Amino acid sequence: MAEVGHLQHARHIQDMSAAKSLEPHWGYAERVVPCVNDPGSCEYLDAVYGANDLGMIYVAILWATLFGVVFVWSVGRRLWPSPRADAVVSANAGVEVLTASKPKGLRLKRTLAAYGRRYLLPDAAKSIFGRITRLQVLILAILACYLLIWTHVGIVYKKWVTPVKGYTDLFNIRSGLGPWSNRVGVLAYALTPLSVMLASRESLLSVLTGVPYQSFNFLHRWLGYIMVIQGSLHTIGWSIIEIKLYQPQPETARNWITQLYMIWGVVAMLLLLLIFALSTPWGIRLTGFEFFRKAHYILSMVYIGACWGHWKQLRCFMLPSLLLWFLDRGARLIRTALIHHQYLPEKSMGFKAVSSRLARFPDNENGDVIRMDFEHSQEAWKIGQHFFLCFTEGSIWQSHPFTPLNSPEVRDGVVAHSYIFRAKGGETKKMNELAAKKLATTADATTSVILQGPYGESIAEKLTPDVNVLCVAGGTGVTYVLPVLLDLVQKPASRDRNIELIWAVRRKDDIRWIEKELDIIWKAAVSHRIGVHIFVTREQSSKTTSLQDIKTIEKEGDIQEVGSASSDASLKGAQTAQAVDVQKIGGEGYSQHPNLREVVNNFVGNTVRGPTVVIIFVHGLRGHPQRTWSGDTNDSTDSNEDNGGRGADSSISRRELLKAIFGGKRSRPTAGSNNTASTRSSDVFWPAELLSHDIPEARIWTYGYNADVINGVFTANNLNSVSQHGQDLAIKLRREVDNEDPIIFVAHSLGGIIVKDAIHQSADKARTKLVVFLGTPHRGSSYADWGQMASRLASLALQDSNREIMRALEVDSEILDRIHKTFINDAHTLSIKVHSFQEGRGITASTASAIETVETIDADHKQMARCANRNDARYRAISGVL
Template identity: 65%
Template sequence: MATMDQPLAARHIQNYTEASSLEPHWGYVSRAVPCTNDAGSCAYLDLVYGSHDRGMLYSGILWCTLGGVLFLWALGRRLWPSRRADEIVNVDTERELAAKSSSSRLRRSLACYGRSYLLPDSVRSVFGRTTRLQVLVLAVLSGYLLIWSFVGITYKTWITPVKSSPGLYNTRTSIGPWSDRVGILAYALTPLSILLSSRESILSLLTGVPYQSFNFLHRWLGYIIFAQGSLHTMSWCIVEIKLYNPQPTTAVEWITQTYMIWGLVAMTLLLLLFVLSMPFAIRLTGYEFFRKAHYVLAMLYIGACWGHWEQLKCFLLPGLLIWFLDRGVRYARSAMLHYGFLPDGSVGFKAAHANLTHFADAEHGDVVRMDFSHSQDAWKIGQHFYICFAECSIWQSHPFTPLNLPVVKGGVVAHSYIFRAKKGETKKVAELALKKLSENKSATTPLILSGSYGESIAENLTPHVNVLCVAGGTGITYVLPVLLSLVQQPAMTDRKIELIWAIRKRADMGWVEQELNIIRQAAKTHEVPIHIFVTREQSSASLLDDSKTSEKDANVKETGSGSSSSSSLNGALSSSSLEVKRIGGRESGTHPDLQKMVGRFVENTVRGPTTVYASGPGGMISDLRAIVASCNSGAKVWKGNERFDVRLTYDDRLEW
């Protein structure tokens, strides 16, 4: 942005009128050579430009390192892909080959060691419900940035005369070059931050890691950029206001320059981004306000950074392109889902229309079930869609996981979802459904879909893997498709499949009555024990008597001090191994003993590894991380005992 006749050039004490040439420096103003200032000033300029050039080099090394890691990761996925379930022809042969293969046992035992140490939460008071692995990745990145922030800088002080004010001196130190280095790194990290936040994630395509798993790094990288920007700003304030003379003339001339005004604007926007992303601010303003304000402030911040130091636009332009590409692909995916042939034969936009079923719950928020069919390709189990409730607001969309299997029939796929309506858009939908039902109208609403997003969670579920599904409340939507897929496959000898579901009231089982009925129908060939824990329901002698009667008629085992009963649901589950246990009262916070139940499941498996699928409150997921980590034993897996190879696959969207 600066040229030789602008104040920025004069700030660097360079005499352009006596220079024989201008020496270009990428990302910085050109240098006048030879230097005709005093020896101290010339030495300082050598440091400024040398440190800047190395900073640009280090930024390039940073991006080359990231690119190399992603390349090797993607190459490894291509060269050593995980075996898919549909590729396994003979399960016993597959087990024998895996047991005899030293490379396979080594890989799995190392994975077990990694899970046992890196899966649990780490410093929850600081990082929230985040695995040690993610914190380790953050620590490595932070250490890498810390090294590049300080190396290649000569730390020295020069006292130089002020030409315009005889008798006054400037104190020139390494603070200026160091703050420039930090500023360069902040610019260089901007496109990475946007990459980590993208829903249409390039990183997910390369690594296979779901885009939502990068949210933690995106948030903390934002904190790092804020710290870098703050240090850059404060350092130059010290230099221009304290170390340079005469004062206050120098400070006033510095702060009123155009590039400095844009710098202050950028820092103000970065401060707003930081404050509004804090948990207390999100709770105060609402998630939707945070999300939209984040978009706007981020784009304005990049624009202000461009105005502050245009020479570093090589980092800003890719960030803008990534963001606009992400938004464009989102709209294109929605258009592909909804544009097609209309009933009159024309081509146009057609919203999906969902039938709403309302389950009243005045204490904890009503639950709504949505069922509809849509013309599209099938998604993969575990993927989710962003759904916009067009009748309520076209400016918001929310992620929902289908609870049914993706089966295409006549070019149409059925969708089923449940969600608890607490506030915001989901509460509007519940109120809309209740209003239409009270008016004896058809409870339907138009929807706009975007997706599918995420990775398959059942593609690599080979027949010898034992499966334990753990869900809390509406988290059942994540694990049900896995169970429905398994019961449609041939039954496997010695394979264990089990469901643990914690709900507040027994009547909540009605949310997924149809899907539980499908599991019942497969009970003749598949043994799928279902343990349902009712955590918040008052005891009642009459209800207990009804439960005992239902147990005789429906072969449903009921334990505990009492719970309500649904005769239609009990009838649907007449052949399944279902246990309903009341473990808490109306105000109780009691939860199932997952440590005991998961440990017992793993110990009772005959052979083969175990995969735990989980979805529910953050506390439950944190407990399961620690429990699953304790079940892993790399030493035992190396000796051929596969039972101690336990994986956890969970829906971390509930932690947003």
């Protein structure tokens, strides 16, 4: 108490020996009560302790706010996770069933996310903050404003002139400067654990928020700058008070600065300034990154200790700071130990480094590149994550971040790792020298590696099949995007996405770093709509450069060149998606870069606008949204049903079909169901498997409706009637195909009549540009009336020309007349092209009307919608019209 009293006397102008009792105050010295000082000093002490108590409350609010934000974020991302790529499967490999609706919540979320990305992700004030997003700067600004307000509120800004004991001519000036200086000091202390948390690699914040640890680096750095300012202001404030405003001088100042707590205070302030100087870009450049890193850790720990020594009442902030730091280190050690806890050669378990194969790509001008490949028994990491590698033959005290360039998969209990890195000045240079030495003696050179990690964010999880992917990389930076592409080519192809890789390299030879991986991508270029564009920036561009060193790879059985000397030689496959080119754009002065603005604009132009045409397939009576359009590669014989394609293997007998028509109950795909019952393995669902590839700009839909119950289909006011189906189709068109793209209908049999009606009922019928009818009888001279036509359609459905049954069908000629006339009218006024295919075999064809082009297909009514391959005459005819 005596020692404390001595220290307190100088610090708090209180006479502890005269204290009747001491009042505890969190974060500050105890207060003597009742006050035994002069009235002015007592009033000042009220202001000091009041401001301190408020300051501690504000700090509690600050931390509660931080916890609250992190908690809400953490709960929110679990409650409303973004759709994951592996949870969304492209419907029918490119063809959607029209009835599938997209959740509105998801659309809203995507729209908001898109706005967020647009306005918050661009760089903010690059000259001040460097390459950092507006979002990060916004968070920093909010924190800075918060601290600025909390620094100033609750402080009594007043001046007290008080007597100095034993002097009649000297006065102390007491003011709001004391409590204000304390406040900034307290805030600096309170921010220390946050600063440590933001710097952790085994980041608690990352676990909770899903944000990678590197993203917190900017805030860590700027929080450090704020703490330097706060520490400096605290020091300046108290220096003015103790050196200038308190009397007598210089005794007061000397007594003040020689106290132990003040010595720690000075040490803490000097450390803070040193840490700041070493952390500036200038400091890092001067001392080297590795020195900066190690010095930063050590100095920060000593700083925390010095802060504790300066003001132990605030150890509540220093203790968590130290704990967090040790937790980070501990977790790192444990994770590394776990990764390397493997079977040793003598079959016992123990710590084992990985043996990595070495390859070297010499480059005298730009620095050699080393490739490392190894397999390790561990769990797969996530695409986008990186490891810190420690090369034991270099230094066991260093580890450096590198991104594996391969796709992370566990095969036979091990995961392959492949890395490339450019030899720079430190560890990478050492490894390059080592590799050169080892490779000079053996081609199977290896070195041992210790892995730490993985760290960082997964970047491929949210790439659902409708997300377009543009990868842009320079040099070895390609390691970050390669796994994304390698992963996408392993997944089913999606027609809803374009994928493009733009890779800038200095020399054409740099392709060899990742030859194997590029081969895999190029082979999938057509099926997955991938464009690979490689720009060579530092080799003379010339259209006459010899092609002899151009690499060739096998692509779908052909040998095609993939590299060329100029953009002229860029390869274009049968489709644009196949574009693979290597362009030399550099030249004298090497000043040329790929025009990224143009590249991005082109990519966005090709994707944002999306498909330029919508093709909708509508099946006929007893048809099915998929089976109707599925041709059998093995079987050219007719099937038993109208056009549903159930074919010879159908277990439904004709007797059952008849039962269904006359009211027998059997479960069927309902109208608009997206039931895509399995087809035979030899079936080709040609809209998806052929047409979607041949017309890549088309978005293809199939419309499913219940055409099983024929009774009443040609009457009015029946839920299963033609006009009801037409209305349903019109509504679904509006709801689901919500873009401005032109529409083409391909309709089979009765589907044609539904389409005619749907066009008329559709709110934006002007979008319809073409209707292709397959075997749809229009009212023509060969049909006496609608009843006959209906009978014909029904007989097609049943493969039965039992006229007795047909007579039982009701036909409302007025409805059919109206549909026919309004369609002819619409076709004329809206310039809708009509192309009718009629069966050339089997059932007699109807004749053409004035508005249509009529063509005959060499198939019967049932088979005309079923194409088996690209050489099929039916496919050539129909796709030719489309």
